[in-house]
């Protein structure tokens with residue numbers, strides 16, 4: 538199964554490229570090796586994917602962004618609750634909102 542969303546929803550880089558909205562696989566016209574390196578965290582490959590479409594790198598659940606220390610915002614369009622740091626392009630699983638309890 539692959540993503541059939543209309544428009545161009547952001548991509549989530551987890552073990553592979555997934556749609557942020559429907560969580561299904563997303564295919565982009567880049568070499569497989571580039572995609573694999575981006576998933577592994579290679580910055581140049583990640584830039585190549587980001588040049589193609591907005592994307593978020595999946596990290597483990599955290600209270601604040603591990604890169605900039607800001608709190609996450611809810612991402613409202615996914616099939617499961619997700620939170621994002623727009624500045625750093627990071628996504629973590631979990632509920633959003635101000636009444637979050639840890």
Ligand SMILES: [Zn+2]
Nearest residue numbers: 540542556559
């Ligand atoms: Zn989709």
Ligand SMILES: [Zn+2]
Nearest residue numbers: 602605622625
């Ligand atoms: Zn951040």
